[in-house]
Amino acid sequence: MSVVDDLLAVQHEDTTADQIRHRLANLPERATLEAALAERETTESGRDALRLERLELDRRQKRAEADVEAVLARIRELNERLYGSGISSPKEAREIQEEIDRLKPRQDDLEERVLEVFEEIDPVDARLGALDARAEAGDEAIAEAQTVLNATEAGLAEDLTGVLERRDAAAAGVSVDVRDRYDRLRGMFGSSTVVGFDGSGCRGCPSAMPAVEVDRVKHLEAGTLTDCTECGRLVAR
Numbered sequence: 001m002s003v004v005d006d007l008l009a010v011q012h013e014d015t016t017a018d019q020i021r022h023r024l025a026n027l028p029e030r031a032t033l034e035a036a037l038a039e040r041e042t043t044e045s046g047r048d049a050l051r052l053e054r055l056e057l058d059r060r061q062k063r064a065e066a067d068v069e070a071v072l073a074r075i076r077e078l079n080e081r082l083y084g085s086g087i088s089s090p091k092e093a094r095e096i097q098e099e100i101d102r103l104k105p106r107q108d109d110l111e112e113r114v115l116e117v118f119e120e121i122d123p124v125d126a127r128l129g130a131l132d133a134r135a136e137a138g139d140e141a142i143a144e145a146q147t148v149l150n151a152t153e154a155g156l157a158e159d160l161t162g163v164l165e166r167r168d169a170a171a172a173g174v175s176v177d178v179r180d181r182y183d184r185l186r187g188m189f190g191s192s193t194v195v196g197f198d199g200s201g202c203r204g205c206p207s208a209m210p211a212v213e214v215d216r217v218k219h220l221e222a223g224t225l226t227d228c229t230e231c232g233r234l235v236a237r
C-alpha cells in the first residue's frame with residue numbers, strides 16, 4: 001500500500017465515521033421516543049387536572065352528605081322531644097311538628113344534591129379510567145422505544161469503533177506531516193480532501209488546472225501527493 005492508498009483509506013473511514021455520527025445524532029428511533037415521552041406528558045397533565053376535579057367532587061359529596069346528616073340529626077332530635085315526656089303544651093308540640101314539616105323538604109333537597117354530585121362523579125371516574133389506561137400504554141410505548149433506541153445506538157457505536165480502528169490502522173502508514181496537512185484541510189473539504197488526478201486536472205475543483213501544472217502532476221510518480229494550486233486539495237497521482 002502506498003501513502004496515497006493509506007490516506008485515501010483514512011479519508012474513507014473518516015467519511016464513514018461522520019455518516020455514523022450524523023445518523024446517531026438524527027436517529028428516527030430517538031424522535032419516536034421523544035414523541036412517546038411528550039404524549040405521556042400530555043396524558044399526565046390531563047390526569048393531574050382530572051384528579052383535582054375528582055378531589056373537588058369528593059369534597060362536595062362529603063359536604064352534601066354532612067348537610068343531609070345534620071338535617072336528619074335535627075329531625076331525630078325533634079322527634080324524640082315530640083314523643084318524649086317533656087312536652088309542656090299542645091302549642092309546643094305543634095311548633096315542633098311544624099319545624100319537622102319544614103325540615104322534610106330541606107332533607108329531600110339535600111339528598112337530591114348528593115345524587116347530583118354522584119352523577120357528576122361517574123363520568124369523571126370513567127375519564128380517569130381511560131387516562132389510566134392511556135398512561136399505562138404510554139409507559140409501555142416509552143419502554144419499547146427506549147429499547148429500540150438503545151439497540152440501534154449500540155449497533156452504530158460498535159460500527160463506529162470498527163471504523164475508527166480501521167482509520168487508526170490506515171493512518172499508521174501515513175507520515176505525521178501528511179496527516180497534519182490532511183487534518184487541516186479536512187475541515188474545509190470534508191470527504192474530498194484527497195482527490196484523484198484525472199489526467200487533465202484535479203477531480204475536486206471546478207477550476208481548470210493550468211497546463212504547466214497538469215504537466216507537472218502528470219510527471220509525478222504514481223502514489224505521490226501534491227497540492228492542487230487552484231483549490232488547495234491534496235491531489236493523489
Ligand SMILES: [Zn+2]
Pocket residue numbers: 202203204205228229230231232233
Ligand atoms: Zn483542485
